[in-house]
Amino acid sequence: MTELGDTMKASKAPAIARAAAVLRLLGKRGVPMGVQAIARELGLVPSTCLYVLRALVAEELVAFDADTKRYTLDAGVLTLARAWLRRDQFNDLAQAPLDRLAREFGITTLGVQVFGLDHIIVTAMSQSGQNFQLSTQVGSRFPALVSATGRCIAAFGNYPVSELEPRFEHLRWDEAPSWQEWLAQVEEARLSGVAVDAGHYIAGVTVIAAPVWKGGRDDTRRPGHALVAIGIGAALRSELPRLKEALKGAARSLGEQLEG
Amino acid sequence: MTELGDTMKASKAPAIARAAAVLRLLGKRGVPMGVQAIARELGLVPSTCLYVLRALVAEELVAFDADTKRYTLDAGVLTLARAWLRRDQFNDLAQAPLDRLAREFGITTLGVQVFGLDHIIVTAMSQSGQNFQLSTQVGSRFPALVSATGRCIAAFGNYPVSELEPRFEHLRWDEAPSWQEWLAQVEEARLSGVAVDAGHYIAGVTVIAAPVWKGGRDDTRRPGHALVAIGIGAALRSELPRLKEALKGAARSLGEQLEG
DNA sequence: GAATGTTATTCTGTATATTGAATGACGGAA
DNA sequence: TTCCGTCATTCAATATACAGAATAACATTC
Numbered sequence: 012m013t014e015l016g017d018t019m020k021a022s023k024a025p026a027i028a029r030a031a032a033v034l035r036l037l038g039k040r041g042v043p044m045g046v047q048a049i050a051r052e053l054g055l056v057p058s059t060c061l062y063v064l065r066a067l068v069a070e071e072l073v074a075f076d077a078d079t080k081r082y083t084l085d086a087g088v089l090t091l092a093r094a095w096l097r098r099d100q101f102n103d104l105a106q107a108p109l110d111r112l113a114r115e116f117g118i119t120t121l122g123v124q125v126f127g128l129d130h131i132i133v134t135a136m137s138q139s140g141q142n143f144q145l146s147t148q149v150g151s152r153f154p155a156l157v158s159a160t161g162r163c164i165a166a167f168g169n170y171p172v173s174e175l176e177p178r179f180e181h182l183r184w185d186e187a188p189s190w191q192e193w194l195a196q197v198e199e200a201r202l203s204g205v206a207v208d209a210g211h212y213i214a215g216v217t218v219i220a221a222p223v224w225k226g227g228r229d230d231t232r233r234p235g236h237a238l239v240a241i242g243i244g245a246a247l248r249s250e251l252p253r254l255k256e257a258l259k260g261a262a263r264s265l266g267e268q269l270e271g
Numbered sequence: 272m273t274e275l276g277d278t279m280k281a282s283k284a285p286a287i288a289r290a291a292a293v294l295r296l297l298g299k300r301g302v303p304m305g306v307q308a309i310a311r312e313l314g315l316v317p318s319t320c321l322y323v324l325r326a327l328v329a330e331e332l333v334a335f336d337a338d339t340k341r342y343t344l345d346a347g348v349l350t351l352a353r354a355w356l357r358r359d360q361f362n363d364l365a366q367a368p369l370d371r372l373a374r375e376f377g378i379t380t381l382g383v384q385v386f387g388l389d390h391i392i393v394t395a396m397s398q399s400g401q402n403f404q405l406s407t408q409v410g411s412r413f414p415a416l417v418s419a420t421g422r423c424i425a426a427f428g429n430y431p432v433s434e435l436e437p438r439f440e441h442l443r444w445d446e447a448p449s450w451q452e453w454l455a456q457v458e459e460a461r462l463s464g465v466a467v468d469a470g471h472y473i474a475g476v477t478v479i480a481a482p483v484w485k486g487g488r489d490d491t492r493r494p495g496h497a498l499v500a501i502g503i504g505a506a507l508r509s510e511l512p513r514l515k516e517a518l519k520g521a522a523r524s525l526g527e528q529l530e531g
Numbered sequence: 532g533a534a535t536g537t538t539a540t541t542c543t544g545t546a547t548a549t550t551g552a553a554t555g556a557c558g559g560a561a
Numbered sequence: 562t563t564c565c566g567t568c569a570t571t572c573a574a575t576a577t578a579c580a581g582a583a584t585a586a587c588a589t590t591c
Contacts, residue, residue: 026285026549027287031330039354046569058549058551062549065282066283070288084351088354088355090392091298091348091352094344095298098301132346150354283549317539318580319579
């Protein structure tokens with residue numbers, strides 16, 4: 012599409028951009044797809060698409076069913092992911108405090124990695140086993156500015172308002188806040204060091220996020236990660252102040268441990 | 272290197288083979304690496320390697336530290352893996368019986384995907400929480416012919432002996448069986464429908480593997496998956512016959528459910 | 532401070548990956 | 562059956578990604 016075209020033309024290895032686009036498409040769709048369908052969707056020439064697919068099959072990143080001539084993701088992607096999980100320092104260090112918080116407060120906690128104003132990816136998760144819990148999966152992507160992490164990124168990223176507003180407009184919420192409300196909440200997050208989403212993103216669910224800076228807090232740089240706590244709003248209310256402090260503390264000490 | 276050269280020259284999209292090789296290298300090493308080091312290791316020209324890396328960074332599959340000029344895997348690989356896990360039919364269906372077996376026998380169970388005679392990848396795992404357990408991680412790769420899965424693949428894959436022997440020679444075992452012993456064990460697996468490795472691969476540990484055929488057993492095709500049970504040899508002895516039957520049954524019924 | 536070994540990066544001609552049209556292969560409709 | 566549309570795949574011409582040398586930016590060592 013147009014987005015693919017941009018990343019491709021700039022690069023000196025456009026095949027890689029195409030390959031990544033194919034992998035992501037196959038991941039998103041989930042259903043086995045034929046060459047033509049993939050090519051059409053991505054705006055690729057069918058023959059080129061075929062070569063890309065063949066190369067990916069050779070690498071075991073894509074599986075090919077010779078009978079139906081359909082392609083799907085293959086298990087090779089798992090191997091890469093495992094390697095990443097094993098070596099990511101944030102992930103290693105985050106798991107213990109996330110577990111502790113989840114257990115102590117009976118909530119779900121997440122570690123996320125921030126990709127600018129585009130999106131965040133969940134890289135670690137812990138759930139208190141007791142009863143039902145909201146939960147995502149490791150690897151999930153969310154728009155950067157949504158929910159508590161969104162306010163967190165806005166509050167500590169030093170982005171100009173002109174960059175924030177257009178992105179804000181496109182977000183989906185259960186109970187969307189107004190632009191002015193949101194700005195006020197961002198300002199509050201900046202002052203308190205923790206961002207809160209009280210039922211806006213998902214009705215009845217409170218989300219809290221604290222920024223993590225490599226090597227400790229540094230207001231001149233943008234936080235690369237965040238710790239997130241998710242709980243039922245009603246059940247959380249009395250504990251909220253304590254949880255905010257606990258999350259902020261965990262995020263701070265985690266940041267100080269990062270990068271030696 | 273030579274292997275990379277082969278897959279590359281055959282392909283009409285060599286950049287993808289290079290990209291995959293870079294990703295795997297970064298995954299294997301775990302440490303951040305510079306352009307030159309990567310290029311040297313893979314037998315690439317530094318400039319080409321640089322372009323590959325830049326493309327991968329643009330796709331968020333590789334992270335670049337501008338200060339140290341070092342590259343590592345990035346979280347994007349996780350997103351792909353998650354997409355794969357969510358829609359792999361074998362994985363979905365395998366988890367429940369794996370959990371059941373793990374709990375009932377107090378062992379670790381695995382679901383694996385077979386890649387010909389090359390290797391297998393662990394795609395699902397279940398551990399009985401009680402005490403210490405041998406365990407791998409989802410995403411791990413093993414040589415195809417090693418341990419119980421190896422005998423399983425040899426027994427049901429209809430491979431000519433001439434293809435098996437050279438690969439067999441290169442395997443690493445705690446207590447390597449002789450070629451003749453191994454062939455006898457393979458034959459036994461063929462007759463009984465389950466393969467057993469009694470302390471050969473890892474001393475003191477018994478591994479059992481049963482083949483899974485899409486759409487039910489079909490001796491004209493090769494099994495694409497297998498269920499594996501891992502337990503301490505001594506603790507398992509009395510239960511072994513029952514476990515073998517249980518694993519075989521689970522593998523059969525799983526195969527029948529696959530592919531609609 | 533000069534010299535030497537690194538490193539990452541830019542530059543340029545050419546081998547080649549990409550393209551779009553042509554060819555086959557298939558499946559459903561008439 | 563024969564037609565038609567759609568599919569995957571091959572092919573030959575050309576735009577371009579790539580290899581290799583040259584450059585630039587470092588550290589380290591003398």
